[in-house]
Amino acid sequence: xxxxxxxxxxxxxxxxxxxxxxxxxxxxxxxxxxxxxxxxxxxxxxxxxxxxxxxxxxxxxxxxxxxxxxxxxxxxxxxxxxxxxxxxxxxxxxxxxxxxxxxxxxxxxxxxxxxxxxxxxxxxxxxxxxxxxxxxxxxxxxxxxxxxxxxxxxxxxxxxxxxxxxxxxxxxxxxxxxxxxxxxxxxxxxxxxxxxxxxxxxxxxxxxxxxxxxxxxxxxxxxxxxxxxxxxxxxxxxxxxxxxxxxxxxxxxxxxxxxxxxxxxxxxxxxxxxxxxxxxxxxxxxxxxxxxxxxxxxxxxxxxxxxxxxxxxxxxxxxxxxxxxxxxxxxxxxxxxxxxxxxxxxxxxxxxxxxxxxxxxxxxxxxxxxxxxxxxxxxxxxxxxxxxxxxxxxxxxxxxxxxxxxxxxxxxxxxxxxxxxxxxxxxxxxxxxxxxxxxxxxxxxxxxxxxxxxxxxxxxxxxxxxxxxxxxxxxxxxx
Amino acid sequence: xxxxxxxxxxxxxxxxxxxxxxxxxxxxxxxxxxxxxxxxxxxxxxxxxxxxxxxxxxxxxxxxxxxxxxxxxxxxxxxxxxxxxxxxxxxxxxxxxxxxxxxxxxxxxxxxxxxxxxxxxxxxxxxxxxxxxxxxxxxxxxxxxxxxxxxxxxxxxxxxxxxxxxxxxxxxxxxxxxxxxxxxxxxxxxxxxxxxxxxxxxxxxxxxxxxxxxxxxxxxxxxxxxxxxxxxxxxxxxxxxxxxxxxxxxxxxxxxxxxxxxxxxxxxxxxxxxxxxxxxxxxxxxxxxxxxxxxxxxxxxxxxxxxxxxxxxxxxxxxxxxxxxxxxxxxxx
Numbered sequence: 001x002x003x004x005x006x007x008x009x010x011x012x013x014x015x016x017x018x019x020x021x022x023x024x025x026x027x028x029x030x031x032x033x034x035x036x037x038x039x040x041x042x043x044x045x046x047x048x049x050x051x052x053x054x055x056x057x058x059x060x061x062x063x064x065x066x067x068x069x070x071x072x073x074x075x076x077x078x079x080x081x082x083x084x085x086x087x088x089x090x091x092x093x094x095x096x097x098x099x100x101x102x103x104x105x106x107x108x109x110x111x112x113x114x115x116x117x118x119x120x121x122x123x124x125x126x127x128x129x130x131x132x133x134x135x136x137x138x139x140x141x142x143x144x145x146x147x148x149x150x151x152x153x154x155x156x157x158x159x160x161x162x163x164x165x166x167x168x169x170x171x172x173x174x175x176x177x178x179x180x181x182x183x184x185x186x187x188x189x190x191x192x193x194x195x196x197x198x199x200x201x202x203x204x205x206x207x208x209x210x211x212x213x214x215x216x217x218x219x220x221x222x223x224x225x226x227x228x229x230x231x232x233x234x235x236x237x238x239x240x241x242x243x244x245x246x247x248x249x250x251x252x253x254x255x256x257x258x259x260x261x262x263x264x265x266x267x268x269x270x271x272x273x274x275x276x277x278x279x280x281x282x283x284x285x286x287x288x289x290x291x292x293x294x295x296x297x298x299x300x301x302x303x304x305x306x307x308x309x310x311x312x313x314x315x316x317x318x319x320x321x322x323x324x325x326x327x328x329x330x331x332x333x334x335x336x337x338x339x340x341x342x343x344x345x346x347x348x349x350x351x352x353x354x355x356x357x358x359x360x361x362x363x364x365x366x367x368x369x370x371x372x373x374x375x376x377x378x379x380x381x382x383x384x385x386x387x388x389x390x391x392x393x394x395x396x397x398x399x400x401x402x403x404x405x406x407x408x409x410x411x412x413x414x415x416x417x418x419x420x421x422x423x424x425x426x427x428x429x430x431x432x433x434x435x436x437x438x439x440x441x442x443x444x445x446x447x448x449x450x451x452x453x454x455x456x457x458x459x460x461x462x463x464x465x466x467x468x469x470x471x472x473x474x475x476x477x478x479x
Numbered sequence: 480x481x482x483x484x485x486x487x488x489x490x491x492x493x494x495x496x497x498x499x500x501x502x503x504x505x506x507x508x509x510x511x512x513x514x515x516x517x518x519x520x521x522x523x524x525x526x527x528x529x530x531x532x533x534x535x536x537x538x539x540x541x542x543x544x545x546x547x548x549x550x551x552x553x554x555x556x557x558x559x560x561x562x563x564x565x566x567x568x569x570x571x572x573x574x575x576x577x578x579x580x581x582x583x584x585x586x587x588x589x590x591x592x593x594x595x596x597x598x599x600x601x602x603x604x605x606x607x608x609x610x611x612x613x614x615x616x617x618x619x620x621x622x623x624x625x626x627x628x629x630x631x632x633x634x635x636x637x638x639x640x641x642x643x644x645x646x647x648x649x650x651x652x653x654x655x656x657x658x659x660x661x662x663x664x665x666x667x668x669x670x671x672x673x674x675x676x677x678x679x680x681x682x683x684x685x686x687x688x689x690x691x692x693x694x695x696x697x698x699x700x701x702x703x704x705x706x707x708x709x710x711x712x713x714x715x716x717x718x719x720x721x722x723x724x725x726x727x728x729x730x731x732x733x734x735x736x737x738x739x740x741x742x743x744x745x746x747x748x749x750x751x752x753x754x755x756x757x758x759x760x761x762x763x764x765x766x767x768x769x770x771x772x773x774x775x776x777x778x779x780x781x782x783x784x785x786x787x788x789x790x791x792x793x794x795x796x797x798x799x800x801x802x803x804x805x806x807x808x809x810x811x812x
Contacts, residue, residue: 006532007570012524013496017570036559036575038565043605048753054740055748058601059495059645105503113529135529136511136521147729149506156727162504162737164644164742165495166700166754167735174701174736176799291565309565317566372535386798387701438561464531475495 001028006460009467011110011135013062014474016434018463019315020455026418027463029207032434032449037291039316040479043307049394049416050170052424056412057164059426060476062105064163065098066405067476070412070426074401078394085260086386087172090158093185094173095403096369098156098162098375102406103332103438104200107232108133110146111359114464115235119457125235130229138182140199140228142284147195150214153188157181172387177380180345185377193370201367202227212342212429214350217360223392229363236356245466246352249328251334252432254411256404257372265371265404268323268338270322273349275338279324280400283340283411285427286320289313289436296439297322300413300425317478320435320444321427329353329445330408330432331470333361352400355469361453362406362471392417405429406473428476446470458470484520485550488542488582489523490568491593492575493602493611497525497644498593504727505647517655519551528721536570543581549598552655554579554614557595557602558624559611580624583614585635587655590640591615592650597639597671599623599743602714605749613639618668619670619745635664639671643742648724649676672718672743681714681731681739682768684722691715693787694780695795699739700755704795708764711755712738715768736798 007017015036021029040059044052052071057064076082083091113135120126127200132140151393153160158175167174177185193205201208202224211217221233236242246356267278285303287294291314293306308314320327328334333353336344343364347357394416401412411413416424443451446467450466455463489501503510509802514521523530523538527578530538541547559566583589591614594600598618602611613621615637621627632635637658640649653673656662668677685691690705697704706712714722714732717739721731732739740754741747758765767776790802 004569006534008525008532009533010523010531013526015491015567017526035569036493037609038557038559038566038602038611039605039609042608043601043748045605045657048756051754054754055601055604058495058748061495061500064495064497064500081593109527117529138525140494142509142512145503145509145511146506149504149509152504153728156725156730156734158735160646160730160732161501161726162735163495163500165735166732166737166740169700172701175734176701178799307562307566309562389699459532459534 004455006463007371009464011113012468012472012474013060014477016467016472016474018450020450020463022455025454025456027453027455030447031315032436032444032446033316034434034472034474034478037307037478039305039307041297041424041426044421046422046465048419049075050390052414052421053169054165058479060473061163062102063405063407063410063473063476065159065165065168066403066410067093067405068168069095070401070410070454071171072168072401073403074399074412074414077399077401078396078414079170079390079476080395081171081388081390083172084385084388086380086384088258089380090173090175090177090386091168092376093154093261093373094159094165094168096253096257097151099406100366100369101148101151102471104144104148104365107359107363108140110471111216111468113138114461114468117459117461119459119461124236125238128231128431129235132228143195143199147192150188151192152470154185155384157185169387169390171390172385173453174387176386178362179292179382182377182380182382186374188374189370189377196366196370200228200363202213202230205367208364209371211364214343214346217343232359241355241465242351242357243354244453244462245355245449245469246444247329247350248327249352250328251353252278252323252328252330252409253334253338254402254404254409256335265335265339269328270334270337273345282324283427284322285425286322287439288320288439289315290319290374291317292319297397300411300427301415301423303425304423316436318431318435319427320438321432322438327435327442327444327448328432330429331358331361332365333358335404336365337360355465358469398454405476407473408432410476428479429475430470430472430474430477433470434472434477484518486522486548487519487551487553487654488522488549488742489553489555490579490582491526492554492556492579493609494593494595494600495561496526496555498555498650501644502647502650503569505651513651517651518658519654538576541680543585545577545585549586550583551588551590552582553590554596555592557599557611557613559609560624561608562610566609576624581631583625583631586631588638589614589631590638590653590657592640593645594641594643594695594742594745594747597641599703600643601748615671616745635662636667638662638667638673640673641670642719643747646676646721646724646726649673670745673737676720677718677743679718679720679723681717681719681721681733683720685714685733686722687733689791690795692783693791694784695787695791701798702796703798703800706733706738707757709757710738711740711753711757713766714739714743716766717741717743786807
């Protein structure tokens, strides 16, 4: 057996190292290390509950709004108030902008540049990939950033700025939208849609959302070869990316984008084609392999955060969250499966969660969310309130704020004592995906996905593709 | 033609990556185009570089031992000095703080991007059990990783582009000035911040100025009135030009309807009171504009409150402009 330590991984958010053990030339065991710890669960202690709104977005510069949404949900429960419909719509808009921007940043800036590497120059598709997706200088990069900047104007208008807004409050949002602002926002969204339809997809968003089978996806790829998404599908087919990065195929998601008729995407746990309601009370944190006090599974509402940098069994600052004892994968693919998207269900039924299906889930979600944003904007009742007043003090002492970040399920477990935050536990999407082993030595989802992979080349390119297919956010992971 | 581009290395440590993400919001033109235009070669950045794993580590080591030249070092995030550096380790077991110090002592210009890298920031808040500090400050005191009063090989102290997050314009304009060797020590304020944005106050150009003038105050975030008296706004003390240059096109904390929390200041994350409330003594807010005599503030605000137009008083506690300004009466225009 030989051992190889890979790192630092870049083009992921935050810091990541991976230790690989090899047997017969393949990975026999992977240990995923989150090497940076800041201690936000401690920074929050003793503060007034609403102060969480200023602290938690600063956990993460790329999932900042998602952190705010989770905190605002928890605070809504603690203060016993519900945002009015307009407040929910504006929250959804702000959250959707962040999630879409994250998906695009991942695809264009983090994930695709690996295929532009010289290692692939013998492939027929490489010259086009190099021209389009070379890190920083590819021809697709500047147009994406310009389109992204137009989309991000939503943040200036509705949230003050991004990242790190304070506009999301337990009772709604601090910004009302006027009729003139709405037409301005609609114009920016049209510009952004134009970019997606011309460059990313090469087809109307509705046509992408209507792709309901692998045969339809294949037809799209052949029909629209110039689109960035189709180009990816082509090289994915050439490189057989659907055979890479399969994990447990247990998927978990919280509800995403609340609305009067329920959320757009439901909460749940998905296994072998069957969805069940999210068993929230069966979620635990296990610190066995973490440089944190604690050994076996522990309920988040009753867990404290005590760093132990010298803990012998520790190899990561990440905890190991488990649901009913399972290591579960979260993200756009989990959401799509729980929504019952036919294309994604078919892909997972044939080859599981893998590098291809994770990326397809992410990009097709973009095509679905922009029309939703158009709907939320149109539905704003401009004369109606956008926020309910927040009472002077909380009426409950514990709450769980859940939401879906771009990368998957995010939860805040909050406890108050004498009107102050006495415990604040956070489980972020990549805490799920990149968790270390638990006290039963069960590997986390990425650790599982790396088993059996060929990582003998100097760049360990397959490992890099698998890692980035999860779109990890390591600053959220350890917080 | 030989390249005269400055070689910039960007590192991240104890932070959220938000200053990089904010930098990606640069829109006229976009980030990589601007860097090329101002003569900067981004030799490695954790979010954008192609080189990963051993290639990245070898490059960092070559820069640290001086075998590759380094013009500019940008650090984003605090330096984690606690537990002998164990709160941020590199894959080879070396502490990130050691590598940062080696690189800072090699680079011609050292730039702290964001309040974390400058002073410790939010990572150093609360009981700071990770020993988070800034490059050359620990909070508002000189010190930090480099001991205080550090000067980079090029002669300048650490340039502290503080802000949580930083505005892309602050970073790119500072980098452009540095790349052109046209930023002097006198262009930095006493906390090392570029004066082109830190000599302004968030109060300047605030949308809510008329409410401030008449002390027509909001009682909760989201109301139109001034947020200073009751809702924790520190815009009159905060050093930044947030209301005279737009964020994401046209925004600021105040246009978004919520208070300025003075995120360019070293210890903003531990204000000693709730972020959404203003401590008061005898009915007047603690933390008045820094250079205004308190007696005058009390006198002026008492006077201006008595002169507040009904329109301003009514709008102040509403979530949208409801009472418009009246037109000049006929014959008086």
